[in-house]
């Protein structure tokens with residue numbers, strides 16, 4: 114699906130778009146199906162997200178939300194259907210590399226790592242260390258740069274991963290996939306993260322049970338038993 | 346008690362010491378990779394694959410240890426697809442181990458060689474170190490730190506979390522392939538020094554000790570090499586002094602030190 118390019122002419126000129134100006138959807142899913150062996154975790158999901166649009170996905174535990182996000186990144190092998198980011202499907206290794214560079218991800222299970230990784234190494238891995246550190250400062254975790262991920266609290270870890278994602282956006286990612294990014298946060302943290310996500314110019318898909326975060330998104334969808342239903 | 350000075354004049358003792366020092370550079374780093382990838386069973390599998398390589402060597406008349414080295418490298422590389430799932434590698438090792446030993450026994454019986462001859466090679470002997478072994482360990486001593494130096498960022502991410510590495514632009518498949526081949530070759534070359542049963546002393550013990558004190562990948566790498574040198578050279582000299590078998594002695598020295606380190610309460614260590 115394509116959109117009329119509503120960006121101002123000078124932005125269009127800078128990005129090299131020619132008239133008639135149309136740009137691809139930030140994310141397009143068509144008949145996406147994911148299995149875990151015999152279990153069908155995602156069952157025929159269709160979705161189109163315009164550039165800069167923000168979508169919240171709610172739904173019960175085990176309804177397939179995380180699996181769907183992971184499928185977009187090519188981290189879930191048993192996936193069929195069409196998944197396009199910025200109008201491109203990923204087929205070979207190089208495509209997936211590009212996909213993972215243009216999509217920022219905040220995983221649900223963070224720091225599952227067996228091996229020590231420093232916070233600053235995590236921030237650096239997003240491709241834009243300076244911006245990630247600036248984000249870490251705003252999120253109050255810049256004092257932890259030399260700590261290993263394993264020594265952080267759940268909330269600190271989530272803030273560090275969010276800072277990494279903001280670095281990815283600064284490095285050019287135009288889609289952010291956030292999987293329950295406020296699950297471990299205090300109330301103030303939830304509001305702050307909702308605000309940070311809302312302020313992003315990139316397209317955002319955020320899986321959340323947090324009303325504040327959902328309210329800040331232009332669209333809300335609910336996932337149930339592998340199917341996605343638009344609520345708002 | 347023996348006089349160290351006299352013993353150190355013996356060429357075989359010097360060669361052994363050189364091999365141990367060289368081995369202490371590369372092998373503990375490889376141990377850190379093994380611990381990081383959580384594939385300790387790979388070492389048991391490689392030991393059996395090495396035995397198969399030796400058997401093939403005896404059958405064909407080629408250098409048995411070279412056969413072991415090459416077979417380990419090939420097997421290590423072909424395991425890469427299994428590394429995609431977290432538990433894939435560990436689980437498959439049991440199968441590989443069993444198949445390798447069965448194949449080895451079959452080849453040995455076909456070749457008409459007494460199986461004990463092959464097993465003897467697996468016991469290894471530091472004092473029987475040949476110049477070829479020293480060259481292999483020397484190459485590893487250059488290549489492994491080089492690999493670490495060039496791919497430090499990628500290795501840190503991969504060892505921490507495969508998916509984070511994938512999403513950070515790391516060529517995960519290629520790096521895993523390189524690591525598995527390096528691990529396999531390192532284990533095969535280390536077998537010569539202490540024998541297959543004691544290979545852990547050179548790889549895993551320093552890595553486990555380093556894990557206790559190092560809090561990031563670079564510091565763990567440094568500590569592992571330091572511990573490796575201390576355990577191996579210390580154990581070897583002790584064995585010479587008291588006329589003990591070198592292999593078991595340096596394993597016990599390393600094991601005791603690692604245990605000691607792990608029994609010190611966390612706060613007692615600078616972290």
Ligand SMILES: Nc1ncnc2c1ncn2[C@@H]1O[C@H](COP(=O)(O)OP(=O)(O)O)[C@@H](O)[C@H]1O
Pocket residue numbers: 149152154172173174175176177178179180181
């Ligand atoms: N690694 C896995 N192996 C097998 N089943 C899984 C695995 N991960 C998730 N599942 C199953 O897939 C379904 C969807 O999981 P998930 O996408 O994590 O749900 P959500 O994020 O909505 O809570 C659940 O039934 C879950 O049990």
Ligand SMILES: [Mg+2]
Pocket residue numbers: 178179180221292
């Ligand atoms: Mg989930």
